[in-house]
Amino acid sequence: MEVDHPTISWEALQDGNVFYRRHQVYSISGKLPDLGDFVIAGCRYGGPIALMRDTTKVIALSRATPAFSKAQIQVYSPAGEGLLLLSVWDQGKIIKFGWTFDERLAVLNEEGTYRVYDLQGDYQQYSLGNEASEMGIIDARIHENGLVALTSTLTLLEVKGWEGGKPLTLANPGLTQPPHSWAVIPPDLTISRHVEVLLSTEATVYSVDNLESTDQRLSRGPFTHVAPSPNGKSLALLTYTRTLWVVSADFQRSLADFDTTSIVGVDAEVRQVEWCGNDAVLVTWDTIAVLVGPFGDTLQYFYTGPTFAITESDGVRVLGPDACEFIQKVPASSVSVFRPGSTSPSAILYDAWDHFTRRSPKADESIRSIRPDLAAAVDECIDAAGREWDPYWQRRLLNAAKFGKAFLDLYNATDFVNMGQVLKVLNAVRFYEIGIPITYAQYTQLSPTQLISRLTARNLHLLALRISSFLSLPSSAVLKHWACAKILRSRPSASATDTALDEDVICKSIVEKFEKVGDADISYAEIARKAWEVGRTDLATKLLDHEPKASDQVPLLLSMKEDGLALNKAVESGDTDLVYHVLLHLQKRLTLGSFFRVLEEGGAHLAPASRLLQVYAREQNREMLRDFYYSDDRRVESAVLCLDEAANSLDPAAKITSVKAAQKFFSEDKERGFEAKMMDENARLLQSQQQLEKEADGKIAFFGLSVNETIRVLLINGMAKRADKVKADFKVPDKRFWYTKLHALTETRNFEALDAFARSRRSPIGYTPFVHHLVEKGYHKEAASYVPRCDASKRVDLYVVCNEWRMAGKECKERGDKVKLEQLRRTCPNTLIARELEQILSSMK
């Protein structure tokens, strides 16, 4: 079989230094309607295109086209196969549609509502909010991870991601009329990592992000087209005078200027300005496309009708009336191998292999000549193989690489093996029935898992499964999708008796399949939800039984109104947030009585849930908590709740009421007699404190103090009689009273009163505490006066504590304790005292 040499499709640019190639991927003659009549959105990475009739154009009715009257969006694969026909809203004009990263179609209408469709036609609907819907949306830009909408008041709204995130208002550019054209640089390509909007207005361009709007101060505008390059670093702008101007994204460096009017045969309006990779721009008219290189040199392509170009990261895909083509800069490795006259090692290696297959001895000679670069040559051949579309050339290049690596002593063949695998996958998905014309570079960017999920989205489960096992990737996602699809397809049979049987069969077949092929981590819950959504509750319950993760089970159980079960599963999971989720949901949905009953019926098993409810309610919903305790006869908890309120209330009357309420609750429980009594005391104390404050004309604060504190404050303020009364009223033991009084009198330095108090009767706490406390407070002299009243055996040490060494010495003498005196002499702080002590010592002889 003779196959065209790769260089046949190459065309040189820049004096033959750079080559571009145009490869026909699919022949699609007559498969697509006339692209000129449609608004089109294309998906990157070999994805499909979506078409909607352009209502601004007149259309001949003779064509055999489907009903155009309704708002319909058709989706075609790059191979021209119809994938989907969407009937979107009847009301609300569609403003914009575009593709998300995971190949879903986002459609936005003028009311600010947007839907995200998958390739099966299922959708999620979100809104840009009330304000947006009142103002109305006039235009939007949809990028892979979000959208930016332009409202009728010319402000910009941004949505991040496709989970219905809250729309953010971007800085107001202060436009007075809609921009001539505009574009969005996605957040992952900007320096700030936040989305940047470029608005062409009058002669200049505003760049807007969420903080500020910057006038770029240009004078060449207005621009009819603004197109950021795939890496976000450059912009292609087309002026009203049809000059293509390529500039860096910060408008600082002008990269190219090209007057498109110089091209022969272009008079009609420019259809598109798209990037071909990151270094060339493709400008299309109805039948002509011109590729403008970085130095203003061009290549021209001709078509029989209108085309649609889709920028890819390494080239541009062009759908014409007859073919789907891919135009790209020829990759370096391919140039190196195939460029005529190339003397690069890889070219020589390829040549050597060619000789080898023809049994020519030149093979050996060539190999020897590139010996030092052989490893690099092998790598380059492997890479070049990846860049070829045709399996024939892929095979030849890999063979050359295989031949070369035989001459290497140590060679890690991983790259070689991987490339072989990847090419198998790529060739499989490029097959026209599948219709994903993805290049090797795009594949590595997109990641294999994404590719697999694109296949599953097309319901190509078998291929997806085979590819994932071929690449040893987890197959769970594929299986899950398959199961959902299976449930959707298998309509429940008509007769009721068969239904149950049917469900069993389906459930069994799904579970069996999972256990056979799947990994451990398969979420049955999502499948169950699908089943439940289509009204097959039995099947959902059956599938849910197999779900190990409670966090997935619970939300579905809640929507299925299996309250008790949901709560049980949530508690079992140990995830308190999940428990809250259920509790709050139930509290909202059920009456208070039946809500409590659910908790009650759970018994000990649901105790953690009931405790969580208390934690929540104590802060946020006390009324409910009171009811909860009351309905459960939990007196102690009710009382504690009252006390908590008492502690927090500032109003004295309310505080007393709360304490009394607590007392009442305690008294209803016969085990809690002590607590009831204490609370009774508490209430009495509070009342007497109120009384005391009144007596003191509100000058002294008593309310809320403890009994001890009350006594202390009374004593400090010289209300000793009152203090005695409090002592009597609350049966304060002597010991505690004495300590309190000692501390209070010391604090006020009322040593006379202290002395009187000490003499008033025999101290129940002895006099040692007097000494210690006074010393601690720094009143050594006063402390010493209490030493004689202490135990004789302790006096010496106590004098020492008071720094009264001489007294200590005397005490020793009185008791005739020589040993102690000796010891004192040794430990005393200075010689003066030592001498005195010595004197005493000598006098004792």
Added chain:
Amino acid sequence: MAAASTSTSDDQTSRPSHDTDVPLDISVLKEIARKGLVDALNSVNGAKTLVLDPSLAGPLGLVTEVALLKHHGVDKMFWLEPGPLSSTTTNIVYLCRPLIKWIKIIADQIKRHGRDGQKHLYTLLLVPRTSTLVTRILEEEGVLGDVTISSYNLQFIPLADDVLSLENEAAFKELWVDGDETVLFNSMQALVSLQKLYGSFPRIVGKGDYAAKLAHLLTRHNHGQGGSAAGKVASEKLDSLIILDRRVDMISPLLTQLTYAGLMDELIGFKNSHIEVPVSLLNASNAPPTAPAAGPSTSPSTGVAVPASLTKEKKKKHHLSTATDPLLAELQDLNFSAVGRRLNQTARRLDEDYKLRHKAETVSQLKDFVGRLGGLQSEHQSLRLHTGLSELLVPHTRTEEFNKSLEIQQNLLASYDVNNQISAIEDLISQGADMQVVIRLLCLASITTGGIKAKTLENIKRELLQAYGYNYLPLLLSLSSPPLAVLLPTPLPPSAPPELAATAKYPFTSLRKSLRLLIEDNEIEELENDISYVYSGWAPISVRLVQCVAQKGGVLSNPAEKEKKAGEEGDARKAREGGVGRVQAHPIVGWKGFEDTIASIPGETVDIVQSLPGGPEGGVAAISTLMLPREQSTTTVVFFLGGCTYTEIAALRWVGRQNKGRKFLIATTGIVSGKSMVESIAGISNASGGTKEAGL
């Protein structure tokens, strides 16, 4: 760590020779935490005002610094507290734990801004994850639409190179008083992250009801979720996870901690590795390291007055970390009685090192000296700090209250003359001792004696309420009801729930014997030859339990003691430091040998061998591979659910030093002390810095 005790130069050469056990590198966790914060902040574009949950300031200070926040667009920082918030930036970022009180404050501030017509963009970062509860409350308050809710997953923070903490101070109260098991789930998540980094735990051993719950959550997570391949493989570096819940050993935190770090925590407060010290201690220019608080206030009176005397001088938060403070590593785990001597030694050595400068004759010698000068100066600085700190501590340890309470503790532990101890506690109340001291002693008395006589208890409770205020009644109720049940009357009232009776039976006296808890050896403090040195003669039960799993020999007899008999000179210190006496660590075989003892402690017992693809086919085979003597050292993770004390950390480090081939990595929900536990149950919160503007 404490091996580095004698001197600088020769120590470095001698240490690596037998120290092949390299500790697990956990600094990566700090990096992860820091990166998470940066990413979270960067998700909001432009300048922003950061409003910070005060309880998070400490933990955040351990992973980041203000400069980093400023670098990532934080213009101003405020504490999250009630009242209006004025912000000059459009973006306001709230960073807090998902507690209802915070959310209500936030909602209130947003509503105020709405009324004043201020336009702001609000982002709420919840630690460690978002919560339905928050969404609900914001919805109820009607501001849900204005807030972008996101999360900042702050998990384990390394406090030292062998201590990880979730820094959740409220964990104990949430679990045992409120019954809020969120901590359990968060702990599980944090342990899962640990497994993702270092591989799965081949074996999980644990004791206590909540510990069992956590272990089951963890194994179920490992089973249920495929997740990443890394997490599924049995770890090479970790040999097991030991989970102990705080309820298993309530005694340790109730006792007064006597190690340097522990005592600091008890008396000054040592939170999030930060300590508040008088500014003069930190100032390098302040030459003489004299006691900072001169005059009469040096000798503080009763416990209540203690903080007052400390506040006299302006205080500053200081980050104590072994990385920057060479002395801390030596001192932190010492019994406080030995600290003074160690400081003295260091001072003398430093002095000699400084004197070397006079000996320097040649230029190269001088150069050598100058090269070491930086190290000497930082050591000098840290010596000054620690001398100052211990001088702060000494007066506290001299107070009558402190010594009385120590005496009561020791007597109760020895079950000596119990009735007298209880009346001594009563005396403490009349003397107006610190409330938490009294409560701790009471609980200790209740646990060690199996309950206090009902009539006596009632009297004491009445005294307590009168002396400290009736508002402590809920505290008393919490302490005496399940699942905490640490303050019980005997006999129990007939209507007491059955679980109360079960938890009440703490087999104190039999444990004291079987686990060799009380060591009556006067030399203990000198030799530090058993973990009991940390409480001057009492071994913390929690650490004994760890020994039951990871160093079985150490429970029954004293390894160092044996060593003393074997070696002629009996120089215990040398044995400890030189590692001559270190035994090859035995493999983890669960509770084997101590089953009966463990069973007698209330609470579930856990011993799970995780069958993982790492070891050849699960169960039995995995054990056999574990039995093989290992060449490289392994790490055993000890997780304290509900917090652990500095003292327990010190004791565990001691255990780690006795083994060859096994390191301990201590993980905890937070550092607690008896004081912080009692205060958290009582609802006393230490108010943080009064300024409106926040700092870390």
